[in-house]
Amino acid sequence: MIRAEGLTRRFGPLLAVDDLTLYVRQGEVFGFLGPNGAGKTTTMRMLATLIAPTAGAAWINGHRVGEDDEAVRASIGLLTETPGLYPRLSAEDNLGFFANLHEVADVPGQLRKYLSLLGLWERRADPVGGFSKGMQQKLAIARALLHEPPVLFLDEPTSALDPEAARVVREFIETLKGEGRTIFICTHNLDEADRLCDRVGVIKQRLIRVDAPEALRQGLYGRSVRVQLRETSPALVAVARSLPFVTEVVETAEGLCVALDDPETHNPALVGALVAAGAAIQFVEREAHSLEQVYFDLLRESEEAA
Amino acid sequence: MNRKRLHAVVAKEWLDMRKNKMVLIMMALLPLLMVGMILGTVYFMARLPEADFDPQTGSSGMALPPELAALGPKDGVIVLINDQYMFYLLLIPLALPVYMAAYSIIGEKETRSLEPLLATPVSTTELLLGKTIAASAPAVVLTWLSFLLTAAGLYFIASPVVLAYWVRPVWSLSIAFHTPFLAVLSTACGVIASSRLNDPRAAQQVTALFVVPLITLSMVVLMGKVYLDMRLMGWATLVIAAVTVGVLWLAVRLFQRETILTRWR
Numbered sequence: 001m002i003r004a005e006g007l008t009r010r011f012g013p014l015l016a017v018d019d020l021t022l023y024v025r026q027g028e029v030f031g032f033l034g035p036n037g038a039g040k041t042t043t044m045r046m047l048a049t050l051i052a053p054t055a056g057a058a059w060i061n062g063h064r065v066g067e068d069d070e071a072v073r074a075s076i077g078l079l080t081e082t083p084g085l086y087p088r089l090s091a092e093d094n095l096g097f098f099a100n101l102h103e104v105a106d107v108p109g110q111l112r113k114y115l116s117l118l119g120l121w122e123r124r125a126d127p128v129g130g131f132s133k134g135m136q137q138k139l140a141i142a143r144a145l146l147h148e149p150p151v152l153f154l155d156e157p158t159s160a161l162d163p164e165a166a167r168v169v170r171e172f173i174e175t176l177k178g179e180g181r182t183i184f185i186c187t188h189n190l191d192e193a194d195r196l197c198d199r200v201g202v203i204k205q206r207l208i209r210v211d212a213p214e215a216l217r218q219g220l221y222g223r224s225v226r227v228q229l230r231e232t233s234p235a236l237v238a239v240a241r242s243l244p245f246v247t248e249v250v251e252t253a254e255g256l257c258v259a260l261d262d263p264e265t266h267n268p269a270l271v272g273a274l275v276a277a278g279a280a281i282q283f284v285e286r287e288a289h290s291l292e293q294v295y296f297d298l299l300r301e302s303e304e305a306a
Numbered sequence: 307m308n309r310k311r312l313h314a315v316v317a318k319e320w321l322d323m324r325k326n327k328m329v330l331i332m333m334a335l336l337p338l339l340m341v342g343m344i345l346g347t348v349y350f351m352a353r354l355p356e357a358d359f360d361p362q363t364g365s366s367g368m369a370l371p372p373e374l375a376a377l378g379p380k381d382g383v384i385v386l387i388n389d390q391y392m393f394y395l396l397l398i399p400l401a402l403p404v405y406m407a408a409y410s411i412i413g414e415k416e417t418r419s420l421e422p423l424l425a426t427p428v429s430t431t432e433l434l435l436g437k438t439i440a441a442s443a444p445a446v447v448l449t450w451l452s453f454l455l456t457a458a459g460l461y462f463i464a465s466p467v468v469l470a471y472w473v474r475p476v477w478s479l480s481i482a483f484h485t486p487f488l489a490v491l492s493t494a495c496g497v498i499a500s501s502r503l504n505d506p507r508a509a510q511q512v513t514a515l516f517v518v519p520l521i522t523l524s525m526v527v528l529m530g531k532v533y534l535d536m537r538l539m540g541w542a543t544l545v546i547a548a549v550t551v552g553v554l555w556l557a558v559r560l561f562q563r564e565t566i567l568t569r570w571r
Contacts, residue, residue, distance in 0.1 A: 011568065048425045051564045070427045078425040084418040086318075088325035093318075100314035101426040127325070143422065 001026040001151060001182040002047060006056035009042050016042040018205045020056070026150070027180040029173075031187060031197035033295055038204045040186040041081070044153050047184070048078050061150055074102065077144030079154045083136040087129030091120055091139050094128055095146060102147035114142035118172065134165025141172065152176065154185045158192060170196065194291040202295060208302045217289045220297055222247065222259050224287040225267060229255035230280035239277040243270060257287055307435075311428050315436025319410055323440070329406065333444060337398055337452040344391045345459040348384055352464055356380050373533045377467055384464065385471040389534060392477050393524035395452055399489035402445035407496025410437045415500075415566075424563050434497060434561055438554075441496065442489035449485045476539050484546055491550040494557040501560045 002024035009017040017039035024030040032040050045051045047058055049069040058065040061075040085094050092111060099107040115121040118138040128136060137157070144152060157173065158166035173196055176183060187193050193200050194213050201210040209216060229236065232255055240249045240258055245266040248259040260266050263286070271284060323329050359379035374382040414420040423433070460469040499511075 045421075045567065050421065050424055050567055070429070073425055073427045076425065078422055080418065080421045082418045084420070084422045086322060086417060086419060088322055089318075093321060097314055097318040098422070098426060100317075101311050101423075101428050103308075103310055103427075140422070 001028070002030070002058075002060055002184060004043075004047065004056065004058040007043065007046060007053050007058055008055040009039070009046060009051065010054045015205055017046070017053075017203075020203070020207050022201060022207060022210065024182055024184060024199075026182055027177075028198045029177050029183040029185065029196050031185050031193035031200035032203060033187065033190065033193055033200055034203040035299070040203060041155060043203070044078075044155055044184065044186055048076055048153055049073055074147070075149055075151055077147070077149040077152045079140055079144045079152070079157055081155045081159065083133075083140035085128045085136055085139060085143075088127055090125050091115060091128055091131070092124040094139065095143055098143050099146045104147050110146050110148075114145055118142050119168075132165075134161050134168070137161055137165065137169060138172075141169065145176075150181060152181055152183045154183065154187075156187055156189075157185060158187075158189060166192075190291045190295055200291070202298045202302075204299060204302055206302075208298050213291050213294070216291075216294045216298070220294055221287075221289050223261065223263055224248075224257055224259040225263050225270070226252075226254070226283075226285050226287050227256045227258060227270070227274065227279075227281060228283040228285075229274075230282060232256065236274060236277055236279050239273055240270065243273055246270070255282075308427075308429075308432060312432045312436050312439075315428065315433055316440045319437060319440030320444075322410075322413075323406065323444070329409070332405070333402055333448065336401060337448045340391070340395055340398065341452050341455050341459070344388065344395075344456050345463065347387060347391070348460060348468065349463045351380070351384050351387070352468075354380070359383050371533045377471075381465055381467045384468050388468065388472055389477075390524050392472075392480070393521070395449060395456075395481065396484060396488060398449045398452060399442070399445045399485045400492045402448065402492070403441040403489045404492040404496040404499075406441040406444075407437060407493040408500040409496075410441060411497060411500035421567060424567065430558070430561060430563060434558060437497070438490060438493045441493045442486065445489045445492070446485050449489075450481065453481045476534050476536055479536075480539050480542070483543060487543075487546045487550045491546070491553055494550070494553040497557040498553070498560055501557070501562075501566060 002022070004020050004022045007017060007020040007022075008015075020039075020043060032043065034040050042051070046053050047060060047065060049065055049072050052066055060072045063071040063075060065072055086097075089097070092115070095111050095115070096107055099110055104110050111124070112121065115124050118141065120135060120139060120142070123131070123135070128139060131139065137160075141154075141157070144154075154173070158169050161169060170192060173183065173185075177196070185193065185197065197213065199210060199212050200216070202208040209219075211219065227240075232251055237249055237251050237256065240246055240256055243260075243266075245262065246258055246260050250257040258270060260270065267284065271281060274281060323333075356379065359382075370377075370379070370382040370386060374385055377385060411420075414423060457469065457473055460472055
């Protein structure tokens with residue numbers, strides 16, 4: 001659905017995006033993560049035909065960017081970082097203008113559908129300059145969806161929103177995911193990416209890593225369980241280390257952190273061996289690494305490699 | 307060229323314009339002031355005694371070009387002054403659209419609406435043409451209305467000769483044909499300025515360059531050095547059309563989506 005091959009963009013001497021190759025499948029929610037200036041927005045702008053790549057090529061919904069731009073634009077909905085609405089015009093007029101540019105067949109029907117879905121129908125005749133940030137963002141999302149595009153580009157969809165408005169927007173994105181649209185999200189909100197995205201890509205000019213959040217965690221840290229003990233001892237650490245399926249044991253204040261290849265299969269044996277050695281086990285839980293931790297470690301690895 | 311999208315751009319610009327009271331006031335004020343100034347001047351001059359206009363004895367007397375000598379000193383002077391005002395009337399299509407055009411693009415930047423707009427299937431030509439029509443058409447209509455309103459006023463307050471000279475072919479055709487060219491020229495200046503600059507006022511300064519030749523020509527006419535005839539107006543039309551096409555070409559060349567998006571911060 002979204003394909004980029006060797007996509008590169010320079011601004012004079014500045015290399016904004018370097019040799020980006022990426023494929024996002026139909027119906028997938030893809031999170032694009034990276035620090036400020038990493039090239040996220042530039043990539044999105046290239047894919048949305050707003051700026052041309054210096055090198056490389058991209059296809060959206062089968063249409064080549066740079067060759068069939070009108071078809072590309074008809075296939076995408078774009079939510080920019082700021083809503084970009086006309087403040088003097090009403091919500092209805094703002095959406096009506098974009099619906100006409102997209103030659104939507106049933107403009108009143110689509111306006112009603114999305115204004116109602118996003119809870120703005122009652123305010124449809126009000127100038128949007130008087131709307132809260134959350135309402136403006138919802139209206140901008142409605143604008144991106146009016147022509148029912150198969151591909152959505154969302155740039156920081158919940159930035160600058162209060163937690164309640166951010167939750168509404170996030171839930172709406174989840175409903176869109178259920179409709180089979182391909183969604184490409186640029187975000188700094190790693191918790192949001194973790195919750196919404198099927199896969200994430202970490203970029204800093206070059207694409208550092210692409211995978212599902214869970215696969216990234218496993219790739220970096222392997223799999224481990226946290227065993228909370230009433231009391232720990234060197235003997236219990238030795239017992240855990242003696243088990244053939246255990247790859248690493250770290251003693252912590254609460255107990256042991258045990259890395260092992262296949263926790264679903266080997267956890268019972270681990271627990272049995274520890275109990276047999278006299279351990280009083282209070283809890284056994286999966287060791288959780290946040291996507292934030294993954295993100296920073298990937299960036300650090302990338303910097304060290306550079 | 308997609309007519310539906312072009313229509314959508316024009317309709318949105320006009321809707322936005324209608325919601326902006328300041329723009330509406332500015333648009334109405336200049337033509338009203340012009341008409342009031344012309345009719346006021348004619349009204350008071352028409353009530354002065356004929357002797358005041360004698361270049362030898364009268365305090366209001368001016369040297370008339372030979373083409374106006376047959377009208378008599380009073381009507382001749384009024385026609386000569388009205389010819390000056392006609393040049394000022396042509397300032398309306400230069401003054402009004404530039405600000406609207408500049409605002410319509412710089413305004414997109416200020417509201418950050420240009421990026422989502424450029425991500426729609428609208429082409430640069432449709433967008434620029436739509437904005438040009440939206441900015442030019444009201445100024446053209448207002449200029450024509452000002453011309454007709456002044457003619458109606460002259461019918462009541464001036465002699466038939468003064469009215470006949472006001473609507474004589476050289477001016478009627480000039481108002482009819484120069485006005486759209488000047489409006490488009492002004493809009494193109496607004497587009498150029500707003501493609502390169504971030505301040506609508508800068509666009510007005512660029513247009514001021516085109517006001518200078520118009521004022522100069524009016525001064526030359528006032529001094530009696532040149533009398534406006536169809537031949538001169540024909541040449542003026544050619545020059546204005548050539549300059550308009552050139553500036554319009556430049557405006558389209560300079561309006562680059564990418565530059566505007568990446569330079570505007």
